Amino acid sequence: xxxxxxxxxxxxxxxxxxxxxxxxxxxxxxxxxxxxxxxxxxxxxxxxxxxxxxxxxxxxxxxxxxxxxxxxxxxxxxxxxxxxxxxxx
Numbered sequence: 524x525x526x527x528x529x530x531x532x533x534x535x536x537x538x539x540x541x542x543x544x545x546x547x548x549x550x551x552x553x554x555x556x557x558x559x560x561x562x563x564x565x566x567x568x569x570x571x572x573x574x575x576x577x578x579x580x581x582x583x584x585x586x587x588x589x590x591x592x593x594x595x596x597x598x599x600x601x602x603x604x605x606x607x608x609x610x611x612x
Contacts, residue, residue, distance in 0.1 A: 525591065530558035531567060538564060542591055548572065550584035557581070559591070 525545075529538035542559030546568050549555075560568045565588060575581035 526559055529561040529564055531560060531564040540564075544588040544590055546572065547587050547589065548576075548582045548584040549587050550582055554587070555582050555584075560588070 525542060527541065529540045529542055530546075531538045538561060540561035540563060543561050544559065544565060546557045546560055547554050548557060557572055558568065569586055569588075572581060572586050576583055
């Protein structure tokens with residue numbers, strides 16, 4: 524599951540745009556997801572990741588932005604028999 528909004532805060536308020544890219548750091552062996560961003564905030568996120576890398580707070584490596592591909596499906600259906608009621612006493 525991904526957040527339904529961009530990870531950036533502007534003036535204390537969360538960006539209302541849907542995410543368009545997964546921001547990650549790729550090193551020799553692994554890839555680390557940092558967050559999601561919209562096109563408008565892509566440069567800001569890149570700059571912040573660079574700052575965190577320089578401070579040693581994020582892994583060193585190449586910053587990558589992978590486009591998010593929206594997939595829709597109607598193959599998952601739920602009915603009332605699929606839900607479980609848990610009573611805590």
